[in-house]
Amino acid sequence: MNEISWNVLNNNNLTAAGRLSMALDEADAVLIGVGAGMAAADGFTYAGPRFTESFPDFIEKYCWLDMFQASVFDFETLNEEWAFFSRFVDLNYMSQPLGESYVRLNELLEGKNYHIITSNADNAFEIAGFNPDRVFDVQGKYNLLQCSQGCTQKRYNNEALMKKMIEQQNSMRVPDDLIPYCGECGAPMELNRRNHTDWMVEDEKFCLDQKLFNNFLDENINKKILLLELGCGYMAPQVIKHPFQKMTENRSNALYMTVNLKDYSMPHEIRDRLVWLQEDIKKLLSDVEKEQQFTKMKTYETEH
Template structure:
């Protein structure tokens, strides 16, 4: 174990016990989980895959590059097709997600995540136990939007990534809405145009029902790599639900940001350690 994980061995032991005693586990996953799994959006991984974009546009990381004001849709989709290909279709979820799946295999669990890289489903987690609240790199929507429907984009993304030249994609490959003929966009929650389609609402309902069915049970709310960009979706709701259910426990694993409300007392487990090391230790 690395030093940070070794120093948390007592809390990790408490978490292992809480896992074994839980009637149900609700996993709340943020960007820190995928970062620990190797999906870094900056540094060497960014430079290796986007050196030409860095040279021309002086962008500093994948996230910032996604919001760069590209001069044309051909340039915009040159970046985004490469970005989605890398983070949604090419790089496998890796050992961390596999280890996490082993921790909950055979248990009654549900996952709510703000991540949009689809790693949980690609790693083998049951689709009916997943709620992606903020969208999916693998989906297009009408940019307006003129209707509430999303579309799988793998074929289009692969074509644009393979045929781009000079940091542009051919104009004929630009994704167009099949209803209004206007431009398509990524199905990501970044403004009020985000489409919550039928699949989104079905997943939200399954999550709500899971919480209702386990109200008052020994639930472990397991928060992994969740920061404070959108704390109301996972962190604050986990705090509230754990506080309302005296049989519940709350665990926060987050390097540098492992905190819990004082009101939860001994029912809170805070582990300030590398997520990959901590999950491997638990497994």
């Protein structure tokens, strides 16, 4: 494969918004990796008031610092565990509002050849109107249940159950009859999310989404591809960050662009095809939208 040049790499006078806009225009295909940083940019944080206002009783009892710590806590009973997770699912899926950054990203990608892989398990892409066939939820979905023992490759919608748990819980406990158990083996059910052993139930829908993702990579192997990373850190770098970097190293036609406020070490092998934008994602996407609107206006004025 012949190495493909990217004009955006040779233009150091552009703003961050200008560089992203130019890269999007140059690319024949765009692969977007979205992590927790993008959700946080829209206010969907796992710490601060959003956390403390939703779980004051649990925080008082266990002195948790954030929802990450809480979500891996070893609860004493399933009654208490589901009292927490029912509120967690409501906050981070069922009642999560529309994210402005997701709406802008959807608009910026209109008409483009793109696919998304996300480590977030919320409903941000659904509520923003993205084509579900172009979004791969590789780490699971908070609105689904799975057998904790993985005895069956099935996932079950949990939203009606979560609402009942929220309504009926008392003193940080849900009633015994609301605790979900696997209909196949009798083991407790749990949220569909990849755990610390990198395991989760992957049903037919998951496998179809994975196939669509892999098909996109195969179909665009010889095209000029932008690997755009939005808010991916090092909590689970093996999911998006490391594969994106390896893909850039192996594809001479790829450009790796990462948007993150934190400074992470980057492999030397890809530094000649790497753009790091140390920007707030929400502001950056807003600026790109404004820049493209301005460009369209100037083009219209020139033509008329």
